[in-house]
Structures are given as C-alpha cells and as structure tokens.
Amino acid sequence: MQYRKLSTFIHYGATRQSGFTLVEVLVSLALFTVVVVAAIGSLYTVNQASTRVNAMRTVLDNLTFATESMSRTIRTSQHIVCGGVANNSGLSQNCPLGNVNGGGNAISMNSTIDGTAIEYVIGNNIQTGLGEIDKCILVNGQVTSTSCVAITAPEVNINITKTKFYVDGADLSDSKQPSVMMVIEGEANAGAGNTAPFAIQTLISQRAVE
C-alpha cells in the first residue's frame, strides 16, 4: 500500500513538474541577450553623442567669443591698418573687397579705450600646424614672441587662406568711415572625426568718427 502510494506520488509528480523546457530557456535567453545588447548599444550611442555634442558646443562657444571679441575691439579702435605691422608704410591702409590686394591676414589698430596697439594675425600654430587667430599686443609697434595669444581654441581649425580682413575707409583721404569686413572660415573639430565646417562673414564699423 505504502509502496503503491509512493509510486503513484512519484508518477504524478513527474508529470506535474511544469518547469521550462530547454527550448524555452534557450529562446528566452536569446531574446534577453538581444534586448540587453540593444539597450546597452543605445545607451553607448547616446553617451557618445552627448560627449560629441558637448565638445562641439564648447568649440562653437569659443568661436562666438573670438568673433565677438574681435568685433568689439575693432569697433572701439582707430588707425586701422590692413596687413598690420608687416604693412610697409608706403602701402594703403585699405584692402577692400575687389582690390588687387583685397583682404589681409593681419590687421592692426589702436584701442580708443586704453590706447593699446593691437594686432590680429591669422596663421598656423607652430606646434599643431592648425590655423588659428592670434591677438598680439604690440610693444613699441612690434610683435614680440611673448605678446601673442591665440583667441581661437585648438579645436577650431581656421582656414588661413580663406579667413581674411577686408579694410575699407581707413585712409584719411577717402572720406569714408573705416570699416572692416571679417570673413572667418574653418572647421570645428569635436574629436572622433566629428567636424562641422563654418563660414562667418560680418562687418564692423569703427565707432570713433574719423
């Protein structure tokens, strides 16, 4: 009796054990893997994207700063000279669009705020070889090795053949208010081959009446 009962129990128990079959477990594992890979993949992508977006934002902020800073300095200056100190005294201070010598890669001026002589120079960074815009404080009318500082970030690669200052009206005889057309072209680099080209064009009119 006892034996039969046990046997019956075992018998029933064996049929009632409703676990997962091997196939079910395999299928659910596979599904789980697919879901987790997709989720982690998307998290990774989002993380990468946010890093790049942040980097690009910083670069663009720097570019805004550089443009605004130059605009402000030029606006509050006088005696603007296209070509800067490298310009020989015999040449015109002007280099407007359409001129044979149209556009200069340097520009110098005197601040009307504190009288400082300032020069902006477009050139290549000695170390990285990338294009940048430097702001130089002139000492006795000369650019010294320690007086220049880059105002564009290393992530901004300025196109030095296309970036130019076009000065018009700076000659005293032309009875025109001095103005500087500024063209800045280049590429903002946020790393990992993520670049954004830009072309900025603006005009600045000297505030002090000539």
Place this chain on the structure above:
Amino acid sequence: MKQQQGFTLIETLIAIFLLTLTVGGLLELAAGGFYSVRYARNQLVADALLQESLEYFHNSRDTAVQNTIDWPTWLASFNVDSSGTQIQGSAGQGCFSSNGCIVDPYATNQKVKACSSTCAPIVFYTSNDLYGYTSSTYPSQNGQTLNTASPTTYVRTITLQQSSPDQVTIVSKVQWLNGSAQKSTSQSILLTRWQ
C-alpha cells in the same frame, strides 16, 4: 493544455512597445543634441549677418557725416524700389515699408533694394567666400570671377522706422531653416540726427 500559460499577444505587444519607447527616447535625445549643435552653428552665422547689416547703416551714417550729407537726404537714400533706384516724391517706400529691404554692403552699386513680399535669400559664393545676393554685382576679386552661388536659407529683412524726425530705428531680422524648423534672430539700433 490548460497548463501552457505563455504571454498573451497583448502583453507581448505592450512589452515591445515599452522597450521601443525607451530605446527610441534615448536615441531621440542624442539626435536632439546634434540638432542643437547645428542650431548653435547656424545662429552664429546668422548673428554675424545680422551685425553686418546694422553696421552697414552705422557706417553709412558716419560716412554721410564726413561728406556733409544732411540727415533727410541720407534717409531718403533708403526710400528705394526693388532695383535699388531711389523713389522721388513718395515717402515710406523701400526700407520704410513693412516689406522691408535688403542691404548688400559689398555690391558695386545699388546696395539697398526694396523687397516685394519676402526678401531674397542670401547666397554663398564659394569661389570668393562671400555671402551676398544673386541680384547684385560684385567687384572682381584678384581677377577671379564669381561662380554659381550655392543657396542658403538665410533671409535678412531690414525695416526702418522713424519714431521722430530726428531719429530712426533700424530693425534687422535674419530667418533661416534649421532642418525644417524656422528660426530667427533680430536686433535693432537707434540712429540719431547728427547736426
């Protein structure tokens, strides 16, 4: 038969829907970041173009001062038709009308032109790296002729409002398309009579 209890179709669909929503939301966030970067870059260009137009008026006024052109004559030079010719007799046209006008500081002549209903979009001349208008003529730069302009979505509209005889408010507005969304930035300056 009764013991086989899997998920129902509805449960499965809800689970998949939720998963898609989560992953989709995350990716949307990432795409939004790139969208805002493009917006920031375009805004930088738009702000520069905005400043360009306002500085042109500043420069034009200061040049008029040096050439002893009087205030009414200077103001009348912005009362122009769509080809840039000054309209005699009737005031309130060109830049003074509600349609506004375009300015092109680097054109050889006719730098200010009235807009009909909407202003012409700004184009970019890649050969000379110049933002301008297709209707303008430019001085040849180092003997180089302008190539075909590539279109941009920037539209710059300038309107002049005379609040009193001795002052004029210059409002410049730059609109552009960021993807398919219309964005705009605007600024105004007040210029006063100098003599």
